[in-house]
Amino acid sequence: MTGELVQIERIRTSESFWKAFDGCQQRHHYSYERKIEPTHVPPWDPRNVGDVGHYALDAYHLELVRNSAKEPAARFDAAMAEAVLRVRAKTQGGIETNHELRRVRIVCSEMIWAYGGRWPDPEWNWFKGEDWFNCPIEHPVTHEVCQWFEDRGKRDGVVRASRPFRWGDEECVPGLYLVEHKVRAHVGDREINIMRHDPQTILYAYATAREEMEQVCGILFNLIAKCPIEQRRAETQADFEDRRADFERRARAGEIRGNKIRKRKEESEEDFRQRAVEHGIEELGKLEREAAESDEDYTARVRAWHTPDAFVRFVARPTAAEIARARMDRWARAQLYLLAKRNGLIVRNRGEECYAFGRPCDYLPLCDSGEDPEILNSDYRIKRKAKEALADDAAALEKARQEGATQ
Numbered sequence: 129m130t131g132e133l134v135q136i137e138r139i140r141t142s143e144s145f146w147k148a149f150d151g152c153q154q155r156h157h158y159s160y161e162r163k164i165e166p167t168h169v170p171p172w173d174p175r176n177v178g179d180v181g182h183y184a185l186d187a188y189h190l191e192l193v194r195n196s197a198k199e200p201a202a203r204f205d206a207a208m209a210e211a212v213l214r215v216r217a218k219t220q221g222g223i224e225t226n227h228e229l230r231r232v233r234i235v236c237s238e239m240i241w242a243y244g245g246r247w248p249d250p251e252w253n254w255f256k257g258e259d260w261f262n263c264p265i266e267h268p269v270t271h272e273v274c275q276w277f278e279d280r281g282k283r284d285g286v287v288r289a290s291r292p293f294r295w296g297d298e299e300c301v302p303g304l305y306l307v308e309h310k311v312r313a314h315v316g317d318r319e320i321n322i323m324r325h326d327p328q329t330i331l332y333a334y335a336t337a338r339e340e341m342e343q344v345c346g347i348l349f350n351l352i353a354k355c356p357i358e359q360r361r362a363e364t365q366a367d368f369e370d371r372r373a374d375f376e377r378r379a380r381a382g383e384i385r386g387n388k389i390r391k392r393k394e395e396s397e398e399d400f401r402q403r404a405v406e407h408g409i410e411e412l413g414k415l416e417r418e419a420a421e422s423d424e425d426y427t428a429r430v431r432a433w434h435t436p437d438a439f440v441r442f443v444a445r446p447t448a449a450e451i452a453r454a455r456m457d458r459w460a461r462a463q464l465y466l467l468a469k470r471n472g473l474i475v476r477n478r479g480e481e482c483y484a485f486g487r488p489c490d491y492l493p494l495c496d497s498g499e500d501p502e503i504l505n506s507d508y509r510i511k512r513k514a515k516e517a518l519a520d521d522a523a524a525l526e527k528a529r530q531e532g533a534t535q
């Protein structure tokens with residue numbers, strides 16, 4: 129024995145890693161053990177609006193801080209320009225022809241503009257945005273540290289306020305706070321209640337307090353509702369013909385009357401019906417295929433949808449007991465995962481989990497086909513490394529910047 133110490137590098141695990149393990153071990157196995165991902169996520173997958181909107185929000189807040197020396201109006205403009213640029217960068221690629229991609233771009237741009245108008249410039253004098261942290265997984269009572277895994281996460285922001293400030297309807301005392309942006313389908317009482325006790329943010333607050341060696345006063349939640357309005361597509365020829373056939377059937381039955389066709393006092397039932405049929409046939413001749421909704425009309429509808437109710441802010445203040453509970457849950461989960469790994473057991477959670485969030489699981493075709501090699505090779509690929517994904521994002525941002533400069 130030389131007495132030399134060997135440092136074992138722990139595997140860094142994210143919140144989504146543990147959530148996937150909780151939801152379905154088979155999905156976790158595909159995603160985190162074998163690092164497989166679907167080759168294509170449809171542009172209007174709800175995650176895309178959430179992801180793009182979140183990315184833009186991060187940029188907006190970072191720019192507000194970077195430009196702190198500027199006048200408020202100039203700060204706002206700079207932050208908004210950067211946020212909209214990020215939306216453009218994330219929605220590149222055939223934007224002129226891709227209906228769904230255009231829609232993500234419109235919804236996220238309008239969301240950011242409405243957000244900027246809803247909340248005034250925060251007067252924080254210190255803010256760390258898009259900030260990574262590592263934190264050991266430790267038993268909260270025995271303080272035993274897990275030798276295999278540690279938590280790694282990205283905080284949307286950490287704020288140190290030197291004077292009282294408002295967050296939504298709440299007064300906040302000076303101190304250290306965590307900021308969390310959430311873009312969700314709904315932002316009602318149910319969502320607020322869930323987020324108030326969300327173990328992920330509680331653990332992030334714990335990690336922040338540990339790192340900064342200072343108590344965290346609370347978590348500043350910034351909720352935004354996703355606009356659910358769809359942009360009308362052009363009617364297909366087949367759909368038009370179906371609609372026309374249905375209209376014709378109703379016209380010939382004398383059912384197309386509208387306000388113009390009312391029975392006159394002296395008119396017989398038969399004459400009235402004949403008049404209604406003639407009116408219906410005349411209207412049938414006017415039917416046309418419905419055109420797609422223009423971007424301008426769609427933008428106006430999305431803009432009108434973003435009322436102040438779509439933006440909610442509240443403060444969560446986790447108790448010491450909640451923090452200890454969240455740490456214990458993480459510790460216990462890590463032990464369960466180790467046990468599953470050692471035994472080589474993978475439990476599928478076949479059922480509602482396969483359609484969680486109202487969409488099929490990314491691995492459904494693979495899972496149901498018993499891992500058909502053809503499906504595996506055509507619909508899936510090995511995930512890009514985080515560094516490659518970041519490099520792709522940076523390249524897309526640079527491209528959007530150059531396009532913006534030439535427009």
Ligand code: SF4
Pocket residue numbers: 152153154155476477478479481482483489490491492495496
């Ligand atoms: S399809 Fe269902 S069982 Fe299969 S990985 Fe997805 S969630 Fe799990």
